[in-house]
Amino acid sequence: MSPRSKAIRVASTISVRDYDDADWPLVWPVIEEVVRAGDTFPFPTDLTEIEARGIWLENGPGGRVTVAVDGDRVLGTAKMGRNRPGPGSHVATASYMVSAEARGLGAGRALVVDSLDWARESGYAAMQFNAVVATNTGAVRLYESLGFTVVGTVPRAHELPTGERVGLRIMHLDL
Numbered sequence: 001m002s003p004r005s006k007a008i009r010v011a012s013t014i015s016v017r018d019y020d021d022a023d024w025p026l027v028w029p030v031i032e033e034v035v036r037a038g039d040t041f042p043f044p045t046d047l048t049e050i051e052a053r054g055i056w057l058e059n060g061p062g063g064r065v066t067v068a069v070d071g072d073r074v075l076g077t078a079k080m081g082r083n084r085p086g087p088g089s090h091v092a093t094a095s096y097m098v099s100a101e102a103r104g105l106g107a108g109r110a111l112v113v114d115s116l117d118w119a120r121e122s123g124y125a126a127m128q129f130n131a132v133v134a135t136n137t138g139a140v141r142l143y144e145s146l147g148f149t150v151v152g153t154v155p156r157a158h159e160l161p162t163g164e165r166v167g168l169r170i171m172h173l174d175l
Helices: 003-012 021-037 049-057 107-121 137-145
Strands: 014-018 064-070 073-082 091-098 126-133 149-159 165-174
Touching: 014 107, 021 049, 021 064, 021 073, 021 091, 049 073, 064 107, 073 107, 091 107, 107 126, 107 137, 126 137, 126 149, 137 149, 137 165
Parallel strands: 091 126
Antiparallel strands: 014 064, 064 073, 073 091, 126 165, 149 165
């Protein structure tokens, strides 16, 4: 089987489902890989498993965590909930992490589309991402292809492992 046909086969079997506590041993390696790289996600690169679990699984009232799977293999994960409490609670937010080996296969898109469906079904008026690393061009392209726009960039707000400081994009989509 050629690499391209393998990618098509894998992509066609990706599904998104709610996270279960039994998933953590498969979710943690995805989170660890992404945060250790330091180039696409604004979490500390020395994040511990205990800290990661507390951050990733705490979503406040009505929040949700999902996994993108191919069979029993976890390809990525998402967390979603309200962006802010009180007067801002009508705007949802979400964060996504996909393993390096699954990038480009549709896991990220599946997670984003699922979270947008969830936000609409939950009655949110919009979805906002507060900190998309500007050099994470794959994510920015994906979000823009689904209708998100960059409403602002915080200059030099994310330091890459090289020491270069790049912007964090704020992205928004009316639902």
